Amino acid sequence: MSVKLSTRQVGDVTVIDATGRITLGEGASTFRDTVRDLAAKGNKKILLNLSDVTYIDSSGIGELVSGFTTVTNHGGVLKLLGLSKRVKDLLQITKLYTVFEVFDDESGAVRSF
């Protein structure tokens, strides 16, 4: 199963709920298109909820980075919510925990923008 994405609004924060796998191929490109679309439409505060993401590979990690850069270049901020231990490990291995702001609870994440 590749990734399924849905968006919702919490105040002025756009939350992307992701479910499934973000891997090379369809999963990664779906994610890329969604983030680019939101950034292009002027959404400045984006929270990516990865609570139901079961697997991310290096291509998926690359898409998270690309999404971060896209949103930043549009003058916005992209933060991460609900990382599993395995995804946290990936961010540690790749040193990307120094790039992303990561939250465990949604209300705290929303307040942080």
Place this chain on the structure above:
Amino acid sequence: MDIPALPRLALVIDPMADIGSGEVPIVDTLLDSTLDSVDEAETTVLKIAEDMGFDEDELHKIGMAVRESMVNAVVHGNRYSARKKVHLRAWKAADHLTVAIGDQGEGFEFSAVPNPLSEENLLRQSGRGLLLVQAFVDKLEVTRGQPGGTELKMVKYLGSAVK
């Protein structure tokens, strides 16, 4: 968790290098240069690893290492060419599993691979595959074939998480 660095990669020139004693060949197959082959290789190796008694966490690491190695071979090595194959081999021993994944690409110089952990490379979209493979196995050898191609040979020990 230890953060490995790419320079630890060993470059072995001899493609026929000894794979170690006590290893029994389990898989020796040629796969098409497709993303379906990535799934096929992962499934094949995970079945062997599961039968050997690797736990869930170790299975995840083995699966990810195989996946990243296969993507490297299919996408960057063979560039999805229908004329090129990926050579998947696996051996099992009492205490470890060895997997080799070779492509028929042009090969590459490891010294030229940008370090994905360098500050200037952190926001690059790609280039983290080898780093993840190295992080998830106990030994990794990268062999450059003659005249071309690259083989990643990885070893995972049973119970290595507690060593």
